[in-house]
Amino acid sequence: MELTRRSFVKRMSFAALAAGVGGPVLAACAGPDKGAAAGGAVLKAPASGTGTMNMRIWGAYPEFVKERAREFTDSYGTKVDLGVVAGDYPSIIQTQLRQNQKLDLFYGLGHLPKGWNTAGWLHDYERFWNKDKAEAEMLPVVRDALTIDGKLIGLPYFAFVNGALFANKQVLATAGLDSWPTTYDELYAQVRKVKKSGASDTPYLPSFWSAPYYGIPFGFVQEAMNRGMPMFGAGGKPEFDENSGGVVDMLGQWRDLYSENLVPKGVLTFQESDWIETFAAGGIAYSPQLQYDLRTFNDPAKSKSAGQFVAVPQQGQKWGMMHMGIYLTGNNGQSDEDLAQAYSMAEYFGYRDRKSGEFVVPTKWAAENNLTQGYAEVNNSPTVEKAVRAWLPDADEQWPILKDYMADPQYAKGLYHTDWALEWVSEASRQLPQAVNGDADIKKVVRTLREKAEKLIEEYGE
Secondary structure (H helix, E strand, O other): OOOOHHHHHHHHHHHHHHHOOOOOOOOOOOOOOOOOOOOOOOOOOOOOOOOEEEEEEOOOOHHHHHHHHHHHHHHHOOEEEEEEOOOOHHHHHHHHHHOOOOOOEEEEEOOOHHHHHHOOOEEOOOOOOOHHHHHHHEOHHHHHHOEEOOEEOOEEEEEEEEEEEEEEHHHHHHHOOOOOOOOHHHHHHHHHHHHHHOOOOOOEOOHHHOOOOOOHHHHHHHHHHHOOOOOEOHHHOEOOOOOOOOHHHHHHHHHHHHHOOOOOOOHHHOOHHHHHHHHHOOOOOEEEEEHHHHHHHOOOOOOOOOOOEEEOOOOOOOOOEEEEEEEEEEOOOOOHHHHHHHHHHHHHHHOOOOOOOOOHHHHHHHHHHOOOOOEHHHHOOHHHHHHHHOOOOOHHHHHHHHHHHHHOOOOOHHHHOOOOHHHHHHHHHHHHHHHHHOOOOHHHHHHHHHHHHHHHHHHHOO
């Protein structure tokens, strides 16, 4: 069945009430149905800045963003009202969108915009004067992810691999291991060897088993994809079931890792800070982590084993999947002049500086904070390479490995480009821990997750 935008907004209200949670699930008070962002001719870049545009961000690197906003104002004249959103960022932003508040530029994550766009709360970037050029320069996977319902929905804020496999060289050397795993089967076999050797009591930290909604469901999807088992096809159609092995066997391996005490106790309740601190403390052989945190693990001020953490090469099998931040623009009925000013700010932050023609802000993000970008030219630039090599262990070997991670990562488009992705993720975050710790039958959990997807397709349509 096909949902109208009005019925979609109403449907989201019931979803949130039924789920009983905040962040990942759409909020529970429907606002006006504005319909799709109005189309029109491609806009021209503003000749000068006028008035004040607002920008809303979460709490990462606020001083860095403040300085970039000041530079934008100095260069283009447009003032920036920068606000840092504290608390449950997705829910707060969603409430503001629903209430038709002015949101000229704000952060989003790759799995959020589809539902917001269906509700009519976002302006796409089809009228952006450099839309075609920006798309042509994006990594193909980023361009594909940011193209929703056939339209470019925003510009990339960051792009990195979630679940990049990192290793502690010191632990592996103590265990006598001198070769990299090339598959998950080999990885888990090495983990057992490390424990048997006495080099580590809990040699594996699956950070994605953690408590937040972006934890274990994301890990479930990404490991299945890495193993050659895409879970969702076109329109979100589930391509897994409890009778064909595949994810059932994978969850069986996860339960074995848990029951054999190969992972830290309490991992199913970890928050993001817990998994970073636990790996940085040393003593763990392998852990899939956010790619950009490799710098944190090798920072002597933040890590007890700095200089020992490296990325495991991809030798036929991928490790992890693409995770991205996006610069989005709200649809509040603004004039073409205001929309052009919003595009101007997005262009400066998420593409090239219009005056110099350079990737000014994206390059600073990648070089200063190891926050890789949606553009290969930035990630592979001499400026970024020099900055990364300054802290990267075994740089001659590791730099090509990091570039390879970003060359052609996988992305869960089949799931994240549905209007119901966050409902399914919310259900998975409740079901999957029970499969891991033995509280529920694995086949029953897999069947429940498939049936949940099928039910959501019936309710929302493909």
